[in-house]
């Protein structure tokens with residue numbers, strides 16, 4: 001049984017999986033992969049099944065009946081991971097925006113007991129490490145992170161980051177029935193709750209590159225959810 005699991009949520013990512021899956025499975029450290037697919041109409045699940053023949057036991061697929069958002073996909077993945085006793089569990093996008101080599105650094109932080117949660121951060125030391133995003137998206141993401149820090153006090157620079165490692169006990173401490181955000185607000189809430197529960201969060205620098213293949217699923221609903229969600233989260237008792 002391996003210790004490390006990377007959860008990759010997918011919706012129409014058939015072009016990216018044949019590249020990213022072998023890449024992650026051939027890293028110097030052993031990471032298994034769980035793809036959580038929401039019945040993508042482009043046949044992403046079929047691509048996973050084909051790759052499973054090449055990487056038996058290391059590549060897993062959780063198929064869900066319909067598109068329910070990133071948050072729900074991750075929660076299903078976390079429950080799957082905890083039921084199988086993985087020690088270190090990672091979130092990563094399918095589209096190479098998160099450099100997969102940095103999984104090794106995220107893992108090291110957890111293995112060395114430097115923190116309970118490790119975050120691949122775009123916004124450290126006053127820098128904005130984003131490639132190929134238009135100015136609007138950079139400003140949106142940067143000011144979203146600032147907004148969250150001001151409202152919640154969360155001591156994390158990149159609060160919406162989706163490249164994250166968790167020790168198993170962090171995920172075990174969550175009541176997933178109480179988390180109902182689906183987009184960026186989900187990523188913010190995971191960090192906020194971990195911090196509130198006294199877990200230590202450490203950020204490491206990464207360069208985020210916009211996707212080359214496939215389409216972004218970001219939409220204005222996700223942004224509205226984040227703006228109101230952060231206020232709601234701050235007022236809610238945890």
Ligand SMILES: Nc1nc2c(ncn2[C@@H]2O[C@H](COP(=O)(O)OP(=O)(O)O)[C@@H](O)[C@H]2O)c(=O)[nH]1
Nearest residue numbers: 009010011036038068069070073093094216217
């Ligand atoms: N299972 C699942 N995955 C999703 C959903 N929405 C987005 N994703 C995946 O989540 C990751 C991040 O989404 P992406 O569209 O790249 O968002 P962006 O990077 O903010 O533009 C990608 O791997 C997507 O395929 C969803 O509703 N369900």
Ligand SMILES: [Mg+2]
Nearest residue numbers: 093095097211
């Ligand atoms: Mg993306």
